[in-house]
Amino acid sequence: MTVPKTPVLVLDCSDPEPLARFYATLLGATVAPADGDPDLLLLHTPDGPALGIRRDPGQAPPSWPRPEDSQQAHLRILVAPDALDEAEREAISLGARPVAAEQNGTRLDRRTDLRRYTDPAGHAFVLAPAHGAPDRVSP
Structure with missing residues (x-):
C-alpha cells in the first residue's frame, strides 16, 4: 500500500511574502505559514x-x-479556454512579465493557446487552456 502524499511545488526567492501574494491573487488561494x-x-x-x-x-x-x-521546470496554470485573454490581463496586472516565444530562432505569434511569463521573482509559468469539465479545471 502506498503512503498518502501531497506534492507541492516550492519556489525559492529572496522575499517570499510579495511572491506569495502574487500567486495567491492569481490563483484565488489563501496563504499560511508552513508548520x-x-x-x-x-x-x-x-x-x-x-x-x-x-x-x-x-x-x-x-x-x-x-x-x-x-x-526547465515551470508552473503550468490551467484556465478555461475562453478565459485565456482575461487570465493574461490579470497576470500582467499583478506583475507577470510576458516572455517572447521562439522556435528555431523565429518568434511565434503571441495569440497562441499557450501564454508564457515570468513571475515578479523571475520564475517561469504558463497559462494554458484546460480542456475538461467547465466547472472544474483539470490537468
Missing part, C-alpha cells in the same frame, strides 16, 4: 496545498528563457 518552517509559505486552494514559496536569501533569479537551453 515547522518559518521560511516557507503555503498557498492553499479549496483542493488543498497548491504551491509553496520559500525564503532563500542567496537565491538568484532563474535565467529563462535561454536560447541554448530548454525551458
